[in-house]
Structures are given as C-alpha cells and as structure tokens.
Amino acid sequence: MKKNKGRVTLPSQQNFLKETKELMERWGADALRDSDGTKLDDELKRLDAAIYTTYFVARSHNEFAEQHPEEMQQLYLMSKYNTAADKELTISFLDGYFEEQVEADYIHDPKSWWEVIDRTTGKVVDPEFWEVKREENCLVITNAVPWHEYTVSFLSYMKWDPTQMYNHITNNWGNKPHEIPFDIRQPHSNQFIKEYLQKWLKENPDTDVVRFTTFFYHFTLIFNSLGKEKFVDWFGYGASVSVAALEAFAKEKGYRLRPEDIVDQGYYNSTFRTPSKAYLDYMDFIQRFVVSEIRELVDAVHGHDKEAMMFLGDNWIGAEPYGEYFRETGLDAVVGSVGDGTTLRMIADIPHVKYTEGRFLPYFFPDTFYEGNDPVVEAEENWLTARRALLRKPLDRIGYGGYLSLACKFPAFVDYVEKVTDEFRCIHDTIHHVKPYTGLKVAVLNAWGKLRTWQTHMVAHGKYYQQTYSYQGILEALSGSAVDVIFLSFDDVKESGIPEGVDVLINAGDAGTAFSGGENWLDESLTSKIREWVYKGGGLIGIGEPSACHHQGRFFQLADILGVDKELGFSLSTNKYFTESVHAHFITENMTAYDFGESKDNIYALKEDTDILKYSNGSVHLSSSPYGEGRGVYIAGLPYSHENTDLLIRALFYAANKESEYKVWHASNPHCEVHAYPDIKKYAIVNNSKETQVTLVYDGTGASCEVTLGPGELKWEDSANEG
Amino acid sequence: MKKNKGRVTLPSQQNFLKETKELMERWGADALRDSDGTKLDDELKRLDAAIYTTYFVARSHNEFAEQHPEEMQQLYLMSKYNTAADKELTISFLDGYFEEQVEADYIHDPKSWWEVIDRTTGKVVDPEFWEVKREENCLVITNAVPWHEYTVSFLSYMKWDPTQMYNHITNNWGNKPHEIPFDIRQPHSNQFIKEYLQKWLKENPDTDVVRFTTFFYHFTLIFNSLGKEKFVDWFGYGASVSVAALEAFAKEKGYRLRPEDIVDQGYYNSTFRTPSKAYLDYMDFIQRFVVSEIRELVDAVHGHDKEAMMFLGDNWIGAEPYGEYFRETGLDAVVGSVGDGTTLRMIADIPHVKYTEGRFLPYFFPDTFYEGNDPVVEAEENWLTARRALLRKPLDRIGYGGYLSLACKFPAFVDYVEKVTDEFRCIHDTIHHVKPYTGLKVAVLNAWGKLRTWQTHMVAHGKYYQQTYSYQGILEALSGSAVDVIFLSFDDVKESGIPEGVDVLINAGDAGTAFSGGENWLDESLTSKIREWVYKGGGLIGIGEPSACHHQGRFFQLADILGVDKELGFSLSTNKYFTESVHAHFITENMTAYDFGESKDNIYALKEDTDILKYSNGSVHLSSSPYGEGRGVYIAGLPYSHENTDLLIRALFYAANKESEYKVWHASNPHCEVHAYPDIKKYAIVNNSKETQVTLVYDGTGASCEVTLGPGELKWEDSANEG
Numbered sequence A, B: 001m002k003k004n005k006g007r008v009t010l011p012s013q014q015n016f017l018k019e020t021k022e023l024m025e026r027w028g029a030d031a032l033r034d035s036d037g038t039k040l041d042d043e044l045k046r047l048d049a050a051i052y053t054t055y056f057v058a059r060s061h062n063e064f065a066e067q068h069p070e071e072m073q074q075l076y077l078m079s080k081y082n083t084a085a086d087k088e089l090t091i092s093f094l095d096g097y098f099e100e101q102v103e104a105d106y107i108h109d110p111k112s113w114w115e116v117i118d119r120t121t122g123k124v125v126d127p128e129f130w131e132v133k134r135e136e137n138c139l140v141i142t143n144a145v146p147w148h149e150y151t152v153s154f155l156s157y158m159k160w161d162p163t164q165m166y167n168h169i170t171n172n173w174g175n176k177p178h179e180i181p182f183d184i185r186q187p188h189s190n191q192f193i194k195e196y197l198q199k200w201l202k203e204n205p206d207t208d209v210v211r212f213t214t215f216f217y218h219f220t221l222i223f224n225s226l227g228k229e230k231f232v233d234w235f236g237y238g239a240s241v242s243v244a245a246l247e248a249f250a251k252e253k254g255y256r257l258r259p260e261d262i263v264d265q266g267y268y269n270s271t272f273r274t275p276s277k278a279y280l281d282y283m284d285f286i287q288r289f290v291v292s293e294i295r296e297l298v299d300a301v302h303g304h305d306k307e308a309m310m311f312l313g314d315n316w317i318g319a320e321p322y323g324e325y326f327r328e329t330g331l332d333a334v335v336g337s338v339g340d341g342t343t344l345r346m347i348a349d350i351p352h353v354k355y356t357e358g359r360f361l362p363y364f365f366p367d368t369f370y371e372g373n374d375p376v377v378e379a380e381e382n383w384l385t386a387r388r389a390l391l392r393k394p395l396d397r398i399g400y401g402g403y404l405s406l407a408c409k410f411p412a413f414v415d416y417v418e419k420v421t422d423e424f425r426c427i428h429d430t431i432h433h434v435k436p437y438t439g440l441k442v443a444v445l446n447a448w449g450k451l452r453t454w455q456t457h458m459v460a461h462g463k464y465y466q467q468t469y470s471y472q473g474i475l476e477a478l479s480g481s482a483v484d485v486i487f488l489s490f491d492d493v494k495e496s497g498i499p500e501g502v503d504v505l506i507n508a509g510d511a512g513t514a515f516s517g518g519e520n521w522l523d524e525s526l527t528s529k530i531r532e533w534v535y536k537g538g539g540l541i542g543i544g545e546p547s548a549c550h551h552q553g554r555f556f557q558l559a560d561i562l563g564v565d566k567e568l569g570f571s572l573s574t575n576k577y578f579t580e581s582v583h584a585h586f587i588t589e590n591m592t593a594y595d596f597g598e599s600k601d602n603i604y605a606l607k608e609d610t611d612i613l614k615y616s617n618g619s620v621h622l623s624s625s626p627y628g629e630g631r632g633v634y635i636a637g638l639p640y641s642h643e644n645t646d647l648l649i650r651a652l653f654y655a656a657n658k659e660s661e662y663k664v665w666h667a668s669n670p671h672c673e674v675h676a677y678p679d680i681k682k683y684a685i686v687n688n689s690k691e692t693q694v695t696l697v698y699d700g701t702g703a704s705c706e707v708t709l710g711p712g713e714l715k716w717e718d719s720a721n722e723g
Ligand SMILES: [Mg+2]
Pocket: A646, A666, A667, A668, A669, A670, A671, A672, A673
C-alpha cells in the first residue's frame, strides 16, 4: 500500500526543532503535544502540525487553591481496626495515612459526618458515646464493648493531587510545590475554572486541541504514612465526596448516604465489589454533575475553534466514556494509553467522539531509553499485542509520550516506529470504515455491564494482581478475535433478557466479586432468564467461579448448565463419580498443554453427560455440558496466551453450537490470525509472534492454503468472495 | 520387663483348636471371638478364655422383619435437582437410588411427610400443587415456575442393612438373603429385640461378652442405582428417622421438624456441616432414646452375668461414647478398629466403661494374607503409628479380626504379633494407672466439641478425601504427643469461656465447615471471649481457614489475633506490604522442607508485627503474631508426618509462650519421641520409624544425651527425678 501521512501525535520539547521536523517527516506525524515537564516553544507551534496542549482543570492552580482551603478535594477514609480492651478506646484515625496527602476535616462537624462502627457487630456507635480530640487527631469511644473491634470513618481533605504526588515522590522533585486539588462543586472553584479556561483559551491561540488531563475527580489513590501507595482503585469515586456533594445527593435522590456507603468496610466500593444500590446511585449522581460541567468547558473550547480531548485516566471519575451521559459532554476526542489489546479496544470502541487516539509504549523516559537497553523490544511487544485489536476496531490516531530527544538517540527504535506508523495508517485507511467479519457475538456478563466495557478485571496501570491475570486473559483474547463483544450487566438481563443475536454469555471471576456476581445470583429472574435462553440454544461459558453464591445446596447457581459445581466441604459425603476425561473434543482439538493460571480446585462434574476435557489434581479444569438445545462450558482460568486465545475461541464456537463455522476465516497456527473484511473483499493474515510462522489459512470459501509469515508480519490479501 | 499374658483377643473358627491353643500361648491371648462368617465350636468355648460373641440387635432376624415391613428403618432422601421447562414438572424422585436398598414410603401420606422445594428460591411448594404417582414412583408439580429447579424430599424405607449390603455386594454373596433392618422404636420390633435377647442369653451360656454390632441405627450409607456407594457419613443420623420418631420429637421438643431439617439441601447434616439448632435437637432426641434402650439390653446381659461390649461403628448412631448420656448405657466395654493414633485415642479415651479394646490391623483376610505378600509391613506400620498414642493413653486390650487360619500361614507375622502383644502388655502394665507428663493443654475448637472427641475431620473408614488430609494430620500429631487434648464446642466457649488450664486453642478447617465454624464466628460472645483470653496470655493456632466468615471487612474474624487474613478479591486495591519472611524463629528452628498439604493461598499479613515464617506463591503459609500477652499462629495446612508433628508441637509451645519448656522431655530427632511418667520415675524413648535413628534425649533434668534406637525400638529408662 502507498505510504501516507498523518494520524500520529508526537511529544516535543523546547529547542528541539530540527529533530522534531525530521521525526515528523519519518513518522508521518501531524500533531505535536507537550508532556509532563515539557513545553512547546513558538517555533514548534508554527510547524505544519496540530498543537495539543495539556490542560489541568482542578489542580496546578495553587495560587487559587491556597486561598480556598475549604474547597479542597475530600475523601472518606476508614481508620485501622482497633480492638477495645476496655470501655474506653482511643483511635488515632489518621494512623497509617500520609500526612502530606490528607488531613482530617474539622470544618464540618464530625458528629454529623463521621461514623464509628463496631466491626464485630456491624453496628454504628451513637455519636454521644465518642469525642474527637482535634489536637491529637484521635477519637475516644466511651462506651466500647471490650474485645470488639472499632473503626472510624472520617471525612478528610486531600491536599495533594495524587498523580502529582506520585510523580513528585517517584522523581524526587524536592521543593517543587505540592499541587492542591480543589473541588469544582464548591462555589469559588467552579467560578475559577470557567474564568481561567476562558482566559487561557485567549492566551493560547496556537493550541488546536485542549488535552484535558483530565477533569475534576481523581480516581482513588491513597498513600501510607511512609509515602508509599496504600490503596489504589482506577475506578474509585473516593475523591469525589464532599459535604456539598452529600447534601446535593440527598436532595436529588431523596435519601441520605451514610459514610459506610462510601467506605464500604474499607473496600471503598472497589471495582471488584458487587456494587450496592447506594453506590450505583452515587456514581450516577456524580456522573450527571461531571458531564454537565464538562459540557460547559467543552463549549468554551469550541467557542475558540479548538477541539476538546479527554485523557482517559487521572481525574476521569464521572466521565466514563461508556457511561450513560458521556455523549452529552460534547467531547471531540479521547486519548489513552495502550498497554495491550484490551486497552486499545477500550479506547477505540468509545462512542460519541469524532476520534480516538492511543498512546503507545514505551514512554520516552530514561527507565527504557538508556544506553545498553533496546527500546525496540518493548515497542514490538506492544505493537504486536495491540495490533490484533486494531485489526478489529482501529484507533483514529496513535501517538507517543515523553522526551523526543531520548527516542532520537536510538536509531533502531526510530526505524521501528516508522514501520509501526506506516502499518497503522495502512490498517486504518483500509478498514476504518468497514465492519470486519465476525463469527460470533459474545456478551460478557457481570455487575458492571456496559459502563466498564473492556474494563473487567482491569486495575490501575501497570499493576499485577495474582488474583486477576487468570481472568484478564479473557478480554485480551477477545480484543483481537473475530467475534463481536458486548458487555451486559445483571440488571440488563433481569430487565430485558439476553439481547437478540448474542451467541454466548461469559461469566468469569472469583466468587463474590462484581465480575462473578455474588448475591446477584440469588435473583431468580437472572438465573431463570439465562436458563431459558441456554435451554433454547444459547451458550454459557463460566470461568473461575461463575455464578457462585452458596444457596440451596449449590455453589454455582448455574451448575445445572455448566455441569460442574465446586466442593466447599459440605458435600464430601456425596460420592463424585465422574472423573474420566473424554478422549477427543472439539474444544481441545489442538491443545497439548494447559495453563489455567491460578486455576480453581475442588470442581467436580455433577452429571454423567458433563464432558470432562481436563481433569487433574482431583478437579475438573475444563468441561462442557449439554443443556437443552444449548451448551455450558467451564474453564478454571484463562491467562492470556495465543494458545489460550485459541482455546477460548474454540470454546465459544462450541458453546454456540457453531463448530462448523469455526474455520470459515481461520489460521490454524495459534500465533497467527485472519481478519476478514468482506465488504471490501480483503483479508489480513497476521503473525502475532516474533518468530517466523507457517499456518494453514482458511479464506472464507472453505479452501485453505499454507502461508509463511515472517516475524510479526501482516499480509493483506484480496478475497474471492464476500465470506 | 517380664513376659506376661492376657489383654489380647483372638478371632477363631471351627475345627481350629490346636492352632488356636498354640497362638493363644504365643500371643498371650485370654479371649476368643467369632468374626463375620466364623463361629466358635464347643471345644474352643471350653478353653481358658473369655468368649466374645457378636450380636446383631436390629438386623439378621429376617424371620421377624419380613412379618413387619411397616417397621423397616426409614430414611429421608432428596431427589436430584430438576429444572422446570414448563408449568408442569415430573420428578422421578427415586432416580439415582438403589432399588434393592430403598423404596418410597407410601404407607404414610406424602402430603404430610414429604416436601417439594423450589431450590431457586428456597421456598416450599404447597402440597396442593403436586401429586405423587405411586405406580411410576414420580411426583408431578402443577404450578412450577419455569426455569426454577425443584427437589423432592421423600420418606423411604431402607430394606437392606447397609453393612450387610456392602459386604454382600463386595463379596458376591449371590442369593444370600438381604438382611432387613428394623426400627426398634416400632412396637413389634421393640418387643422382639428384648424377648429375643433374653432367649439368646439363655441359649448361649458359654458367651462371656456380648459384642453388640452394634445397636439400632446405622450411620447414613446410601447406594446408587448401580449398587455403588452414593452417600456415606459415618456420623449421619439419616437412618434413624421415622414418622414415629418425628411425632415423638414434636412431643418432646415442642416443635415439628421439617423434612429439610434432615435433608439439609442434600448435605444431610454431614459432620462437615455446621449443625443447625434443629439437627442438634434431633441428635439429642435420638441419643436419649438410644441410650435408654441400650440400658435395657445391657441390664439383660448383666442379668445373665455376662458383659456388654459395644462395637464402635455400623449401627452406633445415638450411642456416641462421648455423648452426654453414654454413661447411662451401663456398657462394660467398647471395641473399635485402630487405624492410627487418632482412632486409638478415640477408643482409649472413652469414659465410663471398664475397659476398651482396639482391633489392630491387618484384618486376617485374603486381601492381605496371600502368597507373596508380607503382612508384617502393614502390621508394623499400624503398630508404630498407633503405639505413640498408646504411650499417652493405653487401651486395656488389643485384638485381631478375620480368619486365624490365614494368619497361621505367615510365621514372620506370628512372630511380629508376639512382639507386639508383649510390648503392648508391657506398656499397659507400666503406665495404665499413671498420668504421663504433658507440657501443655490444648483445646480443639469446633462446632462439635466433646461429642466428636478425636473425630474432627474423620470420615468413614478407609476413605480418602483430598479436602481433609491436611487437617487430619493435626489430631494424628496430637494423639501421640506429650500434650493434654480436650475438645471444645463454640457453645462451650460462648457459655463458659475457655476452661482453666488450657494453653492453646486450635481452630482448623475449611471456611463454612463445622470444623472452621462458619457463622458461629458472627457471634460476638465467641470472638470476644477468645480475644480477651488470648490478650491475657492464651495461644491461638489457626489452620487452613480458621474463624472464617466474611463480615465487616474481614474474612478471618480473628484476623487481629492471627495477624493474617485471606484476600477474597474485595481488597485487591489495598496494598499488601508484608511479604518478607523472618530469618529465624522458634517454630521453624529445625524445619528444612514444608508440606502444607492442600494448603491455602491468598493469605496475607495484616500487620507489621506478624512474623512471616513461610511465604511462597504470593501467600503466607506459616506465621505468628503477638496479641497482648498472647500469641496467634497461622498454618496453611498440616498433613501428618513426623516433621509436621514437630512443627505443630513447636507452634503450640510458641503460642503458649512456653518455648523454654519445649525441651524438658524431648527427643531432638523428629522420628523419635520421649514419653515421661514422673509418678513412677520412668520414661520411654521411642523410634516411630522403621529405620535406626540417633537422637538427643532430654531427660527432664535439663541434661541431654545421645541415644541410638533400632527400627521401631522402644526403650524404657528410669528417671532421676520426677520431671
Ligand atoms: Mg490461529
């Protein structure tokens, strides 16, 4: 395909004109941005490129914030557990928190806004039985029950923006001022941000795109007394709380929230918690407010003929792109970091914006760009992982971040990115307007549904949790596979059943979490709707502890569909007869080794007609089961790999009763995939690995031929028919 | 020590006089018994030996039973789960059961005694909406909610004694009649057993000891439609149910039981289920009845100057030796099978009887006694495992079972048993009247307490459960260790606290089971009493999922004492800081390798002062934690081994804050132990292994010396002081 230009954003920096021009040329960049710690000088701004300028709304304005300490961001925090040894118990509620980040809110009366809970009984202690000693930052309970445990939920002020705090501490910024986050729900702050933006827009005529980083409320990020991370939830609404918000909530929703609705036993409604009604209401309340305030800022930006772009992260709380109100923001674009196929799809699938942009890795920072290291390794890993998702739904733009001057010093890296940017534009230009062939429609079912599209089991960037990787593989596999994916909540199913066209439901997660579903499974309208749907031909894939909630003799509430249940120790007296694996099965046709990640044990087959596909350590790890006209499949865990992607896709076709369609468009080698675009009579064959691969390719006509692909190669072919 | 005679029971058989006399002489036997399938002839009965005769009370009398089919034993059974696809649902409730074992009870009105349950909601279906079709053994629900699951709990008759059924099927007994079990609560049966016993006692003047095998109600043992085991609970009260019993229960306890109180979601109140109030009431009700009926039989036996001995097994339900009413049976003796140290202590510790007898392994059956096999291997294994328990609390007698003629053919076995019987008598005669030295008092805490003394995590003989061996090691270790052991229930602690003198509490088991405790841990009186007790100096050892019940932000309700909790996936957002193991610790002083069996993962340290002793796979597997003056210890699992016995004992001394007393009487080699008897100024050094061992022996004075012990050797020594 012909080499073309554009759709690429570069970071630049002062006194770097010549090299910037050169790299713009080689990488075909048509936009320049500043980064944290870099500014673009005027010469750069005059280049033939769109100028993105980072804009902070609710921090980075200490001259204002210092004048209104009462408008600082707030947080509800929970103290440690404290055991009473006597009737009087003193709790140093700030113990374990970072004094440079938080301080107690003594402006509002603790007796009205704080909550002391007996965690042994779960009962709230009447405020008449406790007193706050402000000088010592402690609270004294006077009628404690000895040997009960108590916690204090207290309102605090957050006096340091968490992202700047993280960068400040990590990079040893010393005396650099701490940026104070302020709450735009408060009157002075609200007025300030709007006036300031107007002024700024006037003062920055060269800016084409205002890159909001981001808006108002930072995800929950709390440090400990040693200045290390203590609690982080990329989805957390913790820092959107304030007395004003709680008052407004009560007015809007007709009931008052308790501190416990936010503190949630110290779990702070993390994304893994099955959300309560109160928390969902609170999210809705914040989203409505955030979206309407964003709209005002976007209108101002548009008033100056600039575009408004949102960075997906940092202060993004309430502005979720898959939220109900997101369309009303009027935003032009969203940009986010692409770590893998899942994050690429999370950005690329965002509705209601004119374009999306993905920032690829590596970031041009000294931790990767140092002498002796080869940044191409990370770049290639990133590109090959993300590209398969791009072939399903392309981003409109890609970009990089950091110091361009660092990247320049690595010619092989510059070469590689040239290749990547060309390949990206080729993919985009070829397929951005066409729907790729999909063999199936899959619905991922959990407590969050559409709101957390491509975000199930996702955690803060770069964090590894032993408890999540065995589930994250599911979405990563799906992100670049030839299946349509939608996200359904339990409430969606209860209200409207399974949408027309869905072939397979996936429920995956640890028991009790939002992703498995916990007590949602006690709702008969949920289980009945799914049973009927599968019975009439649908497919259900359960991974880990699907539909798990111990009730009426079953742990998996859909054990009848899945054909397996988990032994909790209550039914040891009941013999488990079925332990033999079947000799051959569609799902495992090409499997030689299995990797269920953390896996699950104590899973047993309930029925003779459960086909056990993998039995080891006294437990079923992979099985299928008929259920009326439909099928259930159980998988003990699915960390991401090319082989597990194959396994999942085979399981999907099997569950959907569509095995015969599995090879319509298909590459037999697990490292290779085929993406077909019948509308334009083209298909792409990709090698997702760094090694040369040979694969049979099925071209939609039933015919197949052997193809050899070099490391990471992408081959475009014209197809004879329309698939 | 001088060789003496007695305390040994031999099985014998017809036409085996000479060999019997010879073996009686060599093994010092003073009693002879018949076995299943053998009878003693008159010549044998005239030998200088007590004669034990097996006696069946409520089976083995088909001439009576066949005349009273309405008095057969009953069972509540639950059907399979059946999903309604329509408003009408037909359930073949006998599906999966063994038609030779059970049949539906159509004598009593199903509408009064059966229960149809919607297992999706847990609600009972009004009997007006279902009908039983007797001819087809099915039940039709007429107002089913489509896609709900239903079960039928139905009363059945059990027409084949489960033990005879098992032997009959296993040994292919062909046409041999099926022994019908009858319920002595019924009028004819009750009259029959008493009259028959009187007659029998008169007709068997040579019998010295009536060996009841056993009394009235068999533990729950249900077969499937293929004649294979389907459900077995050695502790189960399933086969004690009847309409008469349920009516009497209502009168005695003032409320009616539901079928579900017995069926229990299909778990049938297995010993792993945290017992409900209703089930505890029912057990109490059955025990009172059983004990009063036993008393009548025992009185009759005594009236003929014979002794009454109970076999601990088969129809032992309601006659639990550690039950509240057992003393009132008037029984002279209990005999049971000794598989290991735990079962030995279970028998040897039985209160209120004149003597206890353990039947050792191997049983003289062709499965062990065949040409080419060496029965000494099993005998030695059995003896070395049990002997350490015997040194803590000797049985009064030992014995063997099976065909003596088989044993005779193995001279090496005859020699080995001669050694065993001599060693047994020596141990008994030396220590049966003295209390061994104990360094600590340990209380095992669970839902069953004293009733299931030495029976925690115990299952039907010879069964292996992957889910239990990691806990069974605890009691096996304790059974032969120099510690006092008592068994406490949660109710005991709630009512009376921890008894005086207890050094350490152990709570061990999987979450939700009777042994961990499930919702008992939500009772603040339980947690408060334990917290206070540990805080003031007690020790708590938690193994597996101790005190586990998710509530108020904690899974382990005693996490504050244990210093660890389990990550369920709700608190992933909270950083876990403490992952470093300590370099040296009293508990792990001699440990080189660890075996936690099935172990637990996702255990994390809550506090900085938790000492992590073993951290692997991202999880704490062994730790200790201070708590006031006391200590908590966490262990992920403890399968039995000599090394794990050492680990547990060290953990106990540590938890008790008595490390300095650990070596008072002690053998440094984990395969060796010292048992001291200060009252008689003796101590025994034993080698529990089959290899020669060298060990340092600490002799109570603080001094130690090196001792070499041959394979399995037991050395008696005189001690200088009284320890
Ligand atoms: Mg492939």
